[in-house]
Amino acid sequence: MKNYLLKGLCIFSVGWLLLSSYPVAAYLPFTTDDAGTNAKGGFQVEQYFYTLLLVGQGSTDTGSVSSGEDYQGVGNARAFPFAISRGLTDNIDLQFTPTYYLQPLGSFSRVANYTLNLKWRFMGDGETGLNLALRPQLIAPSSTAQQEYGIGNAAWNYGLTFIASQFGENYELHFNAGYLRAPYHGAYTVGLSEDANRTNLYSVSLAPVWNISPKWKIGLDGGVNTNPNEPAPSLTRFGLVALMYSPTKDLSFGLSYQRNASTFETAWGGSGAYVSRLQAGVTYRFD
DSSP states (O other): OHHHHHHHHHHHHHHHHHHTOOOOOSSTTSSSOOSOOOOTTOEEEEEEEEEEEEESSOTTOOOOOBTTBOOOOSSOEEEEEEEEEEEEETTEEEEEEEEEEEESOSSSOSEEEEEEEEEEEEESOSSSEEEEEEEEEEEOOOOHHHHHTTSOOSSOEEEEEEEEEEEOSSEEEEEEEEEEEOOOOTTSOBTTBOSOBOSEEEEEEEEEEEEOSSSEEEEEEEEEEEOSBTTSOSEEEEEEEEEEEEEETTEEEEEEEEEEESSHHHHTTOSSOEEEEEEEEEEEEEO
């Protein structure tokens, strides 16, 4: 009875998001994804909340870019990224991810960045040793008003990410290298900025994770990404610390803090302007 109730709540959540009309594709609360997939016919839902804050920047500065969140607006942001995935086979996942924005506010739908991800693990069992996977991604166009506020591009976006995961007895190590083609509607601004945006976006990241007990994990995550804002430096760096608690094998809670900055020194705690992201949420798996 309990499982049916939880399934019903998950289906209700998906329906509500679809009616209320970002890509979430990572091993939350990390930015870097892992090569694991659901078992055939299995489901996984992830509901998170994040808040983005500009630190050391003017309120009219552009560049509120946080790795793992598709937001390019002016000022701070708050949102609920949601993801549901299903195992098509034991090594192929299909995932759907929209995001509901609490901030910024404007005359547009609060739900944006409808994204489809297909993860194909072509090497390994997803739990031990070396595992390799590919994750193609397709992002549906946002409205022109959403583009102007920086919560999506009013054009089809698509990309591909290579994923490598090493699973040890007491540790995990995850590596991602990705490309995203991100065109936008040239007749409208992006994030209320008149500046042009780069449309070929690259990313590289690495996340070591330690299993400190059967129920607790801690980890770090860091990487380099293309900065979409063309007049700005071409690269942005990020550093993240995360904590995960899994009271059962099907239920996990996550918390992470991330900084995006122009240098790794600032991203990992040094002085300078940066964008911070605090993220918390829950992951549930069921058949």
